[in-house]
Amino acid sequence: MTTFLSSLKRLFIAILFALILAVVIIIITSSEPSEAIKVFFLGPFSNKYFLGNMVSYAIPLIISGLGASIAFSADMWNMGLEGQLYIGSLCGTYLAYQMSSCPKTIVVPIVLMVSFFIGGGSAAISSYLKNRWKINVFLSSLLIANALFPFVTFFLEGPFSDPKAGMAASPYFNRNFMFSKILPPSELHSGLLISLGLVILFYFIMKRRVLGYEIKMTGENALFAYYGGVPTARIEMIAMFLSGGLAGLAGMINIFGSTGRMLGYMTNFGWNGIPIAIIARYDPIIVVPAALLFSFVQKGAEAGALFADITPEIAQLIQATIFYIITAEGLFEAIGIWKRKSSA
Amino acid sequence: MGNNVKSYLEMREITKTYRTYDHAVVVALKGANLRVRKGTVHAVLGENGAGKTTLMEILAGVLKKDSGTIYFKGQKLEVENASQAFAQGIGMVHQRLSLIEDFTVAENIVLGIEPTNRLGIINLEQIEKKVSKFFQESGFALEASGIVNTLSIGQRQKVEIMRALYRGADLLILDEPTSALTEQEVQDLFRLINVFKKQGKTIIFITHKIEEVLDIADELTVLRKGRTIGEGQIKDFSKKEIIQMIMGEPISLRIERIPLRKGKILLSVRDLSVSSNGNLERVKNISFDLKEGEITAIAGVSGNGQKELVEAIFGLRLPATGKILVNSKDITNLLPRGRREMGISYIPEDRMNLGSSLKSSLMENVIVDKYYKPPFSERGWRQIDLCKKYAEKLVSNYNIKIPDVDCCVGTLSGGNIQRVIIARELTTDFTILIAQEPTMGLDLGSIKYVYNLLLEMRNEGKTILLLTSDMDEIINLSDRILVMYRGEIVANLDNNLKPITKEEIGEYMLGIKRQNHIELLG
Amino acid sequence: MIIPLIDSVIYTMLAATTPVVLAALGVMFTNFSGMFNIALEGMMLVSAFFSVFVVDITSNLWLGMIAGIGAATILGLSIFFICHYFHAEIFIVGMGANLIATGLTTFMAVQLKGSSSLIFENVPKLRRIAIPIIENIPILRGLSGHYVIDYLAIAISVICYILVFYTPYGYHLRTIGKDEWVAKTLGISITKHQFISYLWCGFLCGLGGAVLSLPVGVFLGGPVGMANGRGWLAIAVLCLGQENPLNILAAALFIGATSALSDLLQVTTSLSPRLLMALPFAAALIAIVFYMAKEHKTSLGIKI
Structure with a gap:
């Protein structure tokens, strides 16, 4: 419980820093700072449309944040979430496109399963390479992901492209397959329920199930876990598979919910899962507010660009700064806000 | 005879606290004292965790003390790191040997004080010659160009002792030197210690084995739980008294073991x-x-x-x-x-x-x-x-x-x-x-x-x-x-x-x- | 027909090697010091941005290069200080630095110039240097006509080799890399060497970033960015070259060769240029698998 509270505290401090930084940058760059600040902070909450879009944007972030959390909990530095998200979404979208005449109740579960398994499979390669030849997971997952980007883009520009799109994008699949909207006219869709369901599921897996204990022990000291009787190679494989699978799901749920087809530009949903997981200290519940924070910064900047003269790229800078600040654990100790649990 | 009035080495009221993993504070030394006379073999005794190694690592510049003063050769000693301690003539051979295994003996000996030419480039051959010559002068037979990981533990320890001497140590600290050695190697080491003593060097010898102390040391200091609780000449103490000082209360480790019939x-x-x-x-x-x-x-x-x-x-x-x-x-x-x-x-x-x-x-x-x-x-x-x-x-x-x-x-x-x-x-x-x-x-x-x-x-x-x-x-x-x-x-x-x-x-x-x-x- | 082709392959190979080998040597220093820096991508990116940006303002290439190196060094030192004073995990801070670099450069590019991808048409560009005799010899011709940083990169690799294996500094660095405890007992300051290694890393990644943007006068921001995975390839190169700068150069040349091959295949075959972009990454992974299958080492000095 104590760690849960201290994680929440850290998150609050990170938000505080982010807000201060946002204000400073806006004051420097904007010609009407007061108006810009108002739009940035209140824009996402100003009406149902913006609020819904903000939550909708957080859905894939929550799922990829969960994916990163579960791999990192096992000390498997899965840096390939973006690549796993891409390949999972591509295969899922292709399947949905091919199954356009089938009923929705069959297509959606099958497509989600396929995205999950393809994403998970491509992540599990890294754990195999580690187990077999001691190859660093961090390095192999990065290299695989970097090799996957051009591969996926190739399909979206060539064999599986929409010629009318004028950019790298797949054709639309049957519109009936899309998730229902929760808060029209905004984009918020019922994928939210799936993502929250996954959060609860993974909360129970991590805190109450034997698998969660095995993942945690593998992450905290793999050699000890192996010696104690945890089948660490299998656990690492499972953690990587779930992680990549969640990344694939994140992409596919976003496609079912918002876009209706696969787009070739970088959404960064996979990459952003990494800082979200670390900010949440791999706690499945805290992933939700952390993802909402990232989404809020993103949508605030977009609103600021729309109604004031904020540069939308400010979002990335603020998100990165939050993360950079939160990495300096000792900083929190130094200012006495957050103390490690110590005794003796 | 001025040396006897003022000690060769004196450590006064040394304290040291550690922070372990997760920042818990562990007190290692709570005001330990040590006085060593020149040209003696001085044993520092105590149980595991009594603070012997910590005290010596402070002296050798590897750790920093929290408080207390050290006088060495009549002057106040302040060392920031191990190379400053070496420069003052204090060399330590650690229990966990500090050699780079895939470097040669010569490379390990000069590590930290490598001689170079005017361009700052190291000439390995020259170093090996120099080290070989030093080995010969000290009557120590070992190939300077040998790789350390081919040596036995006893040989490695000697390389470390030689390194301390090469760097000009007058005061040699040996931390539990016998723990990984066989009985025969221990006798060998003791012969070496006696040679150094004759050369006028001072040796501090850390151990928790009483027999060794009686064999080799002239004086002793006993630490318990971070404090000095006894010091003096070996000849003034009986074995039983020393054991009692180390442990606080007498505990006998003797146990009854009756042979059993062998099973499956x-x-x-x-x-x-x-x-x-x-x-x-x-x-x-x-x-x-x-x-x-x-x-x-x-x-x-x-x-x-x-x-x-x-x-x-x-x-x-x-x-x-x-x-x-x-x-x-x-x-x-x-x-x-x-x-x-x-x-x-x-x-x-x-x-x-x-x-x-x-x-x-x-x-x-x-x-x-x-x-x-x-x-x-x-x-x-x-x-x-x-x-x-x-x-x-x-x-x-x-x-x-x-x-x-x-x-x-x-x-x-x-x-x-x-x-x-x-x-x-x-x-x-x-x-x-x-x-x-x-x-x-x-x-x-x-x-x-x-x-x-x-x-x-x-x-x-x-x-x-x-x-x-x-x-x-x-x-x-x-x-x-x-x-x-x-x-x-x-x-x-x-x-x-x-x-x-x-x-x-x-x-x-x-x-x-x-x-x-x-x-x-x- | 075939000889000009070989010329161009050699030329592209050398050109593609430069940023990778520079970054790999940079990370080698940090690896020795026990503070493995993964923010190469970010350091190259800030250098690429600031160098071309300063050249745009001052019209001076040297100032641009210094600005790039300075920016990369500042980012590197921020990693060092956060880790050293706030006990942060180096690996996570490195990731943060990568994100900061992308966020900062993209934001500044858009804020100052209106787009995340900038083309500076009127800035002075790095000029190619022809080597007199070699430029006329077939096949060897590919060695001539590179930028000053390309030649510098080869020279730096050799200098690093001498530095690591034949100077006291190199001995101390390797001692720390093999066993920090030994360094401590001999009075070799670990913190000092970590600091210096981050200066090295900043300098080398700065040069590596400058060579991306200065010859063409272009900066690409955004999620992919100008570094385009070269920082990650550099880590792969370190994994192949281990602690020997000349092996690192050889591994980087191998990666450079795959880039050249991918260019060549684009010209000579009908394979999609997109697909061929995956080649260096795939080749790096396969090379690591073969290397690791043969050697019984761990893939990096860090525990990730």
């Missing part, structure tokens, strides 16, 4: 060969059996394959060839979990990385071998309350000092961590126990407790494989002693038939003697 074979190792990480064959074609109600010790200078052998038996390392059988069932290819289920329990030497997970709570640590079995989990759901109760029971049974079972193990002292490991490994249904340095870092009271526990287990009909560097432990506890040398078993000695002496084991450990095939069968 529990574990057999057949033609086992194991390679190390660097693909060197560390265990060569070893076979032996462990029987019910028997403590079998494996003796050997460290690095002769004991570590690899144990790791292979427990499944941390795959053997190249051979078989391991428990109750005649082949377990060679099982994971550690499977081996634990076959009744093997293992107290490892490396308690910080292998034996415990410092980041995890005590509860998580003690259930690691049984978390998946009922009642600790039911149908995949963890029974956390029950696990906590179980952990609390172990905490009180084994007298582990921890506020609550959710605290992480990294906040505990070394001795307490060892208790956690022992508690976990002994609270299972095991029949075979592998105990590696089981009493390392424990105080004497706890050592006695562990000895009695091990004997109790043996008397219940379990078999124990004991690996320890403490020769007294081997001689007192074990029924049978196997000696390993260069990956082979060179002796199979029955300790119940007639008591084995340390010298006898030492000859086998050094490879001077080895038994023939018939003797080896026991």
